[in-house]
Amino acid sequence: MALLQLSGVTKSYGDLHALYDVTLNVQAGEWVSVVGPSGSGKSTMMNIIGCLDSPTAGSVVLDGTDLATMSASRLTAVRRQTIGLIFQKFHLVSHLTAVENVMVAQYYHSVPERAEALVALERVGLRDRAHHLPSQLSGGEQQRVCIARALINYPQLVLADEPTGNLDEANEQLVLDFFRQLHADGTTLVVVTHDPVVAGLADRQIVLDHGRLVREIDNAAARR
Template structure:
């Protein structure tokens, strides 16, 4: 096993085993390009358990981003089944998919996608626009936990790359997701900052039993995960 010594799933009591946070069952995703059909994913079986960190590696064009998008309900498979916490969400309409994402999934994008004119706190609050009650205390607490207590009112252009990444992580966690999806989480960061970010992912996974899936080219990521999945030409090796 690559990465952490043991995963949450490995130590689970069979009598109390829960559903995976997210699961793909025989999933294929095809695109039409230039008059031909391209299979970005081909008959993929994949699952992530509560409290488990999984790295997904593979060459460019291997289907890693498509896998992340299907898991995150941003894309619909051509065939196969997608489940969240044991519920079949494959045929959800747009509204139901949006609600399921908001309830279950947090995203950390490589380019952060922070709103330039908003402060760190305001950026973290963006996913809570339709949530009842003032979520500002939770947003501030998350940023403080990330070591950004002196950057709460700073805009993205006033933050370093590592600080912007921490704001993005706090934003992904503000709705208390069960699944955290990260696209190249260390891609824009120096080695030390990348390691700090991965340690934060590891802590979130362990303490909150969040399933974490990180798509990456960085071998450092695999040092922190419970297992590594290789994807080549849309097929898990």
């Protein structure tokens, strides 16, 4: 069953098409990597899927509901309740501790629970760093705080934009191991990456070029 359906999605800025006529289905529980050169439309597509932007034309259906029919407040609610966002730039609040940064996501979804936030940090191996500020954490630790924050509300869909782009090899492996576990648990993943190793872990690769979907690569079939 498709959790996410893009049909003829176009995003234009005047005469420039950041995306053009993109049609794509992502099945529930599938891991899809989005690849392509800089300027190919990867981040634009992620912003549209993540309810951070809207298409000029076409439709995006998430869990059976057309996002175009939703009010701005309802889109915000969907983004908080259904989607977990993980960014290359960590977007942590500098004056909040790790556990408080995780609790920020809870605040917009339900009543913040420090105990639940601590469990989320424990899942990513950071329980002992819960009371450290972002400036006291390494880049890999900050990214894992972002993952804990994205997962605290148990989203159906996790969107990650270059999640290993700022990490050294050891921390990249920690993050990828966690993505493997999410996939095994049935979470739907859409991951933008320039890294062919990361792209190869997905069930399928979507290749964008100049805003168009030009190719799909079935990694799962190749591994069989």
